[in-house]
Amino acid sequence: MLTVVLILVILGCCLIVWFRRNNNEEPPALNGYFPLIGHAHLLIGAGNIHLWIYLKEIAYECLNAGGVMSIFHGPKTVYCVADPDDFLTVADTCLQKDCFNEFAKPWLGDGLATSDLTTWKEHRKLLDPAFSQAFTDGFLTVFNKQARRLVKELEVKAGKGTFDHFVYTRKNALETTFFTVFGEDFNDKSFLSIYQQKMDQMLNILVERFKKPWLHCDYIYRWSALRKQQDDCMKILLNISNTVLKKKKAVYLNNGKNQNIKKETNGPKFKAFIDLLLELAIEKDAFNDEEIREHVDTLMFGGHDTVASVLMYTILLVGSYSGVQKKILEELQSIFGDSNRDVTRADLSQLVYLEAVINESMRIYPIMPISTRRLDRDVQLKNCTLKKGRTCLLFIFGVNRHPMWGPDAEKFKPERWLGSTTPDCPTAIAGFGVGRRVCIGNVSLPQSLPCDGRLTLSAATLLWLWVRFPQLEKCSCDKHECSVDNKYLSII
Template sequence: MLQYLFVIALVLWIVVFRYRRRRMYKLASMIPGPKEELPIIGVAHTLVGNTEDIMASLQNFSYSAIENDGIIRGWLNHILYFVVVDPIDLEMVLKTCLEKDDLHQFIRKIIGNGAIFAPVSIWRRRRKILVPAFSPRIVENFVEVFAEQSTKLTKRLAKHIDNGPFSLWPFLSTYTLDSVFDTAMGVKINAQDNPDSPFLMCMNRILNLVCERIFHLWLQPDWLYKLFPQYIEHQKCLKEMHEFTDQVIKRKRKEIKTECEFKSKGEKMYDLKDYRRKTFLDLLVTLSGGEQGYTDVELREEVLTLTVAGTDTSAVASGYTLKLLSMYPDVQEKVYKELLEVFGDSDRPVVKDDLPKLKYLERVAKESLRLFPPVPFIIRKVLEDITLPSGRVLPAGSGVVVSIWGVHRNPKYWGPDAEHFDPDRFLPERFSQIHPGSFMPFSSGPRNCPGYQYALMSMKTALSTILRSYKVVGECETTAIPRIRVKIDIMMKDIDGYQVSLTRRVPYNESTKYEQNSK
């Protein structure tokens, strides 16, 4: 008898559940779904396997959306998602759907309510404080740090000259971590000298665990996750990262307090802070209101967000750029000639006035970001029905997968050669013909990443320093379409860790003398 009652109750619950969502089902039926979609589970079975398999499935969904006029729907069990690749539709989505999807809860467990991932109610206040901290006038002062760390990076790479292929990833990730720690907190973590830095190892591992949790449904419930061995490792890494950051914040609070006391005793005419480089932590404390502003926990959330996002974003983007240059040596030679025009044969460090002159290098970097965006997908909640410019309606309660990968490869906006590696598509006269929403490597709209210029400056400094000293060598690509195997690991990364070889650059004046003598 109890069994029958249970079945009846279950059936009634399903009927009521579906009745309440009848509008969602109706609107969803008007938009095509992928061929792989199955009853009940939807597309859940396609998001299994290793991180390369999952990335391949997400790419296939993006290409299906391109073929279906910019959008497809997909059920993930009972949750409805739309994959959108049309920049005109996405312009509206990114301006009106500001709430992040529930899947972000797993990364919030690491960094809390940092501005990038915070709920809208928290994000609005944090954003007002964060944006001024990333103003070009402030960010350009960090080029000195980028140059110092890039020089160290280039010296560390010297041991791999003429020694065959090796992975660039550990070198690039430690370069960006050192740069981020110095600029964000004023701390010399020296990860380049110590690649086994506990913070770096914990950060890399906990991001792996988060990615694993996002794509494996049985790891998502907190009560169930605690039964798996990954939970113990997750908490250990979290403790290491939080304790280190908390110590830095406490020390910074004391420094600021001491400085204020010194000023109050006699330094009335000059603001000493104007004569030194401020870190983001300095700025966050000051802009939030000093002692009455951010709490230590709020500061930790923002600093960890900057660290996690800033480290991997710049490292991944630089890795793809160097990989592409190894595959297309003619493009690399154009970059090198531009570097000679700016620096000559000098080995002086990069200064901020050099970066605007590196126009071709910037085009190469942007084309790399277009084809291989570090963050290929972002997800937003639809809280109210939205009618898109294309006429399709997204129902409340669904989610939008903003496929940056798909937007960047949509031939409707980029042309039939959208898959080609062509840095000159970013020439002003050509790029001005492209819809502005077609290029969004750091998202778009009110919740875009404010650190775009920071990342680009870090990239250009590192790339220019490396390429002045070394030629990056790889297997030459025979077509204009670069083939690089990728995986999803929170960010999109190269499967082999950006394997390349290096040879030392011979300055043009020396190579010319050699050629003349040989004749």
């Protein structure tokens, strides 16, 4: 009897393999498929380094297969799209997020990255004005202050051997995001380190869950050790946000909304995101307290690690290419001369080469290599149809290596963003996502820029001062020593 069952199971598995390989209606399958678990074995137990190497392999396999592929994560069929046109089609047709984002729902609830579509449409419309140029101009003073703070901290390390600069960009970006979101500075350093630790832990928990397909099932996950860790972590993070929210709300109600807008002596008015959310909640009844908490936590989560990582990669790249560093310095010299004044919005639109450097750094090392969509309808692509109900991975890492970038796509070459050499394709700048659900945190620069690109204000401002960092200015060697650990494997 057992032998018969075994034979039937083996036959069933062979049939599934045959069907998945020969189903011409589906995009080609990724190599390395195993019956039942599909490609999940490639992720199980994988550390960060392995994940990045694997990502690169999938990118090239997908591009060689025409830009669209099927991946089987356990019983689930997941599509992977690296063709720029098809990427845009999916991004604009289906706006609902999937899996990874849903894992974060107990924490981020109806925040923009995790809400259902109806809530997302309503809330995104309300929040978009918060990222308008007029609003974010109020942050310039904060960015300038933070940039000086970062340089001061790095100065201590200069000339004293290798050090991990991500520790510094991360701390600085966390402080900046906390201030712009909550309107409060981190005066208590131990509080900063707990907050950072718990944010890290949450991200690791989400990634661990994604890697293990059996934990995708809520019922199994509920009984796992990982869920226990998630609950403990969330308790601390929620406590921090709720405490600040309570305090801010009391101030708003006591003093009226105008008290929450700080007038900076030399610049535009600064208003923290939480104050805007409170205003919308109290004056227009747009959000309840829980929704405000979910939005601020989403902005904290989405805002700090991303900016810190872009800075970290850009610093490594610029440090490794002395020619690029020289050109940035020439551009800065032409705009600022020897002045040590603050950066203004007008300056940013002149930093054309620096913007090309940041775009190129984000192309080579996209810190969010994949974005997800749930297909709420069949989607017709150039050469196949993706089926309703499935998950689609919008493969930013793959698009960034598409043949449209030429045979030297792996090369760090900021010049490709200048003049007419940039591919004429809306998906060329994919680092922030594309289409209607693009990252809310990117800030448009004036359309007059040659490459019509997008540059995070904070990244530009911080980089400006970093490049002025005296020790680096003097250095003209090609051999900066880069300390690369797990986190930054893509540099290897």
